[in-house]
Amino acid sequence: MFIVEIPNRNSPPAILLREGWREGSKVHTRTLANLSHLAPEKIEALKAALKGGSVTGAVPIPESSLPHGHVLAVAGMMDKLGLPKLLFGKRHHMRELALALVAGRVIEPGSKLSLAQALAKGAEHHSLGEVLGLGELGKAIDPENPGSSQEKRAAGEFYAAMDWLLERQAKVEDALAKRHLSSGCTVLYDLSSSYFEGSTCPLAKYGYSRDHRKDRPQVQYGLLCNEDGIPVAIEVVEGNTGDPKTIPAQVARLKERFGLERVVVVGDRGMVTEARIREDIATVGYDWISALVHKSIQPLVAAKVITPSLFDERGLGEITHPDYPGERLIACFNPIRAEDQVRKREELLALTEKGLKKVADACRREKKPLQGVTEIGLKTGAALAKFRMAKFFSVRIHECGMSWQRKPELLAKDAAMDGIYVIRTSLPQEAMGAEQAVLTYKRLAKVERAFRTMKSVDLQVRPIYHRTEERVKAHLFICMLAYYVEWHLREAWAPLLYTDEEGSQRDTPVSPVQASESGRVKKKRAHTADGLPLQSFSGLMKSLATLCQNRIRLGEKGPLYTRATRPTPLQAKAFGLIGVAIP
Template identity: 45%
Template sequence: MYIEAVPNRNSPPAVLLREAFREQGKVRKRTLANLSCLPAEVIEGLRILLKGGVAVPSAEEVFTIERSLPHGHVAAVLGGATACGARDWFAAAPERLRKLLLAMVVARIVSPASKLATHRMLSDDTAAHSLGRVLGLGQIEPKDLYRALDWLHAAQPDIERRLARRHLVGSTLVLYDLTSTWLTGRCCPLAARGHSRDGKRDDPQIVFGLICAADGCPVAVEVFSGNTADPATVAAQVTKLKSRFAIEQIAWVGDRGMITSARIRNVLKPNGMDWISSLRAPQIAQLAQEHGPFQPSLFDERNLLELTSEHFPDERLVVCRNPLLAEERARKRSELLAATEAELATVAAAVTRARNPLRGSAQIALRAGRAIDHYHMAKHLALTITDSSLTWVRKTEKIAEEAALDGLYVIRTSLAADKLEANAAVAAYKSLSQVERAFRSIKTVDLKVRPVFHYSAERVRAHVFLCMLAYYVEWHMRRHLKPMLFDDEFIDSAQSDKPSAVAKAQRSAHAKAKDATRGADDGMPLHSFRTLMQDLGTLAYNVTYTALNPKAKIVLTTRPTPLQEKAFALLGVNPARTQ
């Protein structure tokens, strides 16, 4: 095709778009369009294009950027959320509410903040990223987010049931653990004084328990009052799995403070459920007396041995010994005893000093009590106090009894050996670390569930559930992005090479190489999940227009860097697709 100007007598030449072709050995041409009505600059641009050139030599002369917003992290998380089925969670909601709920989940990963701050980030006028524009939210009000929270609270049972059908079908093990966080204000009925795992003793707390599948994928969460004891939450979660999820054959994996003997007797056994937990220190001492001292030589081959006890009927007990843990506990005990004796020596010096000595058995006992309780070593020291003296000796027998149990822990389970052998039972108990990882992500650098600003119990529960859904999306994204993160890509094979599950978890050789070089196999730098999101956020979403039609907005995304291209490829996301 080409453009030809044809003379037109006394009129301006006719500008025609023509096509040349060969017919029966002769070159012929035909007119495709009359371009005479177009401006001369447009015709010239078409002429350049048809010759294989560039019609617009400089984009700055044509396009004006009206707004530029961070976009790459939005595209990545939105694509990851869609891939793991997040859009289906809100299918029953009205269309606008459905978009808003999806935006709240994505925003919790992209830029976690309070609902009021999230409202500002999503609104067109004050947008901090492209999420609101990509989803077409337009102008929103804070009450819209609270309305979405209310809908989410009502829909939580249905969404959790959907997740359970996907991740717990055919599964035996369920990981369960508990954590706490603080609230602002004292109006929420869930706020109560309780044990703070974050060291915020002056603030009211809430407690929430997380149920995960055996691979660590979150499935359900429940919020309790801040003064709820850990074991008291088990009954509610058992009821949830039986009534809401209709799952009968389940083995609960929980720590010794969660799944206690009383909870096993009163909750798990009556409901026909199995368990994997561990014994407390007094129970381990009782077991050692019953079966004789556990000599280190018993653990030479596998670092574990299996036995039964009349005190734990219908249970298998797996005694594990970790030599590294034994050394660490012996070192710590020695240092704490030395530090306690140093403080007691300070008190004894005050008793014997020449000027203004400390006198009176009550006053000496008060000072000595503070010293001996500082490092919790009262069980290993015997004090002798008079009105004018303070002496002490170590309880060598007690110390030796405790030292004999150094490095020992005992896994208890009701599962038969043909369902779960001893090594697998230990590995299942140690997999609780995956729930701890979920808590770290939800509470700290990634999703920042704390502090909680809501006052009503329903919205506090919806807020925690929203953070769990965001972690669900992050968990799936991490699995795809492992080649770009410091995460171990071959952790399963590394653990399978261990002679026993008791041994310390080892990173694979590939992961150690990543740690040493700080780079991936292709030489690109490694990231944490948060820093990768920050890097992706530098890919911009530009709203532009042309001088020919300023009202028509054109969206142009910047070209991704090689690292960004790799992340989008792993996630299967095209950042240029803005809908």
């Protein structure tokens, strides 16, 4: 820092406190405070202090210190991605509140009330409010509820911002599609669910729970991503909606809203069904990649259409079948998966037999033996259902006992399918080879990664507490935008994270993903090439948070200025990778 005198024509010169920093070959300066009102002796004392001398009468007094680095990184990435402009073309209070909702979801996920409390003046958790210029929230008294706290009024402002943002969802998604999708591109689509607390939202229904919370209603949401896993659009539907029923809306969105003439839609086997292909995807001229469900593969194996001799050294074999006209079927065999299925089936059979043996022993015990066809049948049914292996057992029940045996013909039929799965596509061989089609289908793992990130401690999309359909949709749209920001942060910070920068590799299209040689060395070393410790994403965010924004006053009644702490080498590297300057 240094002090300069700026001539002011016929008025006394302006005395300014400034600081300078270098970015590459460029030197930047900015004014921290205007010291013109200070007495000359105080200015001289400050000059002496800045030069390393002693200070009399103007001792710098730290007034506050807020975690700042993680906020600066997230806000800087949002600016770099043009997110403020995507939401609204110029500065607007609702826009800044919406940006706070997105940034807050990355920085410190929680409820809208918790975000309002984190930004309350004098009790701030971080510098987000100051960086976004939010000012003091919740100042206006609510005439309908004059006794409400300022934090609750501030939370009300955030709810209003959610409503404002939801109205702009279509325009934002259109802009993201224009940025990340183009005619002829590959689009990944998958569906997930999150459980719901409460019963007032019409979207909350009981259905198949991917969260394993059958005791709670849920909402479902489909995520549309480009082939790199960058989210473009999200749609929220009722919790009991069948997966295939969400396809027509996505096809219409791609065709009518995004204006894409040619697209390759990649969807899960239970979603891209015959009916959806015939009635929705094919009718607009789109190609697709999916897979056959297990029960559709069984006839192909039984008819010897798929045999061990079909597969080449890559574990692939192309076939055609009259039941699938105009399609390419790419049969895949994964020996590692086959071994795992053999082991798992045998373990489940053994566990089921252990349960059946308990029932048989109960029938033979001396005291109060289990008797009666009904009672024995109930216990036997429970043992068979526990591990879902009933179809592999033949059971006989009589008044005083029961017996069982395995069904070898069904076990052999099931074993014949071990390690086999079938990819199906409308793309001709010249447009996409068999190997590339299989790898493209496996890109759905990128959408699954998005769901894991949204549901985990990173963004905490669940549980959902909002009471209205519009607020639930806005909440999930905010989470999608937060993941959009986090995706780009992770990509930029890959050298500092436990990320394999060369990308995961496979020996063949059907073999498991393996780390590259450089990735294995990086993980083992746990440091970057220049000696910085590797971090998880959440760990790096916590490290950045230790870079604080300090408010310092010169003397008891002197000027107030803001200065960030000096970054550590790790922090400096992180900001350099995302191209954000530390003021």
